[in-house]
Amino acid sequence: MPDLNQNLRRVRAAIDEACRAHGREPAEVQLLAVSKGQPVAAIRAMAGLGQRAFGENYVQEGLAKIEALADLGLEWHYIGRLQSNKAALVAAHFAVCQSVDRPKLVEALARARRDDQPPLQILLQVNVDGEAGKGGIEPAQLPPLARLVAECPTLRLRGLMAIPEPHPDPSVRRQAFERLAALQAELRAEHPGIDTLSMGMSDDYVEAIAAGSTMVRVGTALFGPRTATPT
Numbered sequence: 001m002p003d004l005n006q007n008l009r010r011v012r013a014a015i016d017e018a019c020r021a022h023g024r025e026p027a028e029v030q031l032l033a034v035s036k037g038q039p040v041a042a043i044r045a046m047a048g049l050g051q052r053a054f055g056e057n058y059v060q061e062g063l064a065k066i067e068a069l070a071d072l073g074l075e076w077h078y079i080g081r082l083q084s085n086k087a088a089l090v091a092a093h094f095a096v097c098q099s100v101d102r103p104k105l106v107e108a109l110a111r112a113r114r115d116d117q118p119p120l121q122i123l124l125q126v127n128v129d130g131e132a133g134k135g136g137i138e139p140a141q142l143p144p145l146a147r148l149v150a151e152c153p154t155l156r157l158r159g160l161m162a163i164p165e166p167h168p169d170p171s172v173r174r175q176a177f178e179r180l181a182a183l184q185a186e187l188r189a190e191h192p193g194i195d196t197l198s199m200g201m202s203d204d205y206v207e208a209i210a211a212g213s214t215m216v217r218v219g220t221a222l223f224g225p226r227t228a229t230p231t
């Protein structure tokens, strides 16, 4: 296993440094450990180092880990593409769904989340690059989708998420993040309660923090290369 303690300290230190460089408090930026393709033992070890929030991309893989690690009381985020016919499983077992991008999915999640659970927290995934065929909703469609989520008592709208195209030029990467931050600011005029801007991965979380990210989703920089193949 890679040195998880060292990796976690290094990523946390880089987050703190990026915050200081941009006049932000480190407490404003939450670290989501992306554990897809990582073994249960590595997640358990990372939890032992104090990390509480983990992200998974595949429903079956995520459910198996949630069950295996139920004793730890971790916070699980679903961050992968989600078919409507698997929405009920995500609604039943995850705390947060970050990849919501269409009304049909909102309706399926809302129906399946039980009244006796806390509301499922929702991030709307936005296609900030404007490329056809990518996951995420077009920015113009965002206001009606946000309204739909806000009207569902079993859901709670928390903010936006994006996965911009990787780009070698940090300033180009930063522009995509700034577009998402601007969309979030617009949306907040109508939904003052939203507070989460999920953007930035292992290769670009520093630029994302510069642009206002409140949640960075980091996988390989924490766990090393992914081992298990996704199912």
Ligand SMILES: *Cc1c(COP(=O)(O)O)cnc(C)c1O
Pocket: 034, 036, 057, 079, 080, 163, 201, 202, 203, 217, 218, 219, 220, 221
């Ligand atoms: C895999 C993944 C990540 C983490 O990617 P790394 O480059 O390993 O940090 C973050 N967000 C999403 C949506 C992912 O699918």
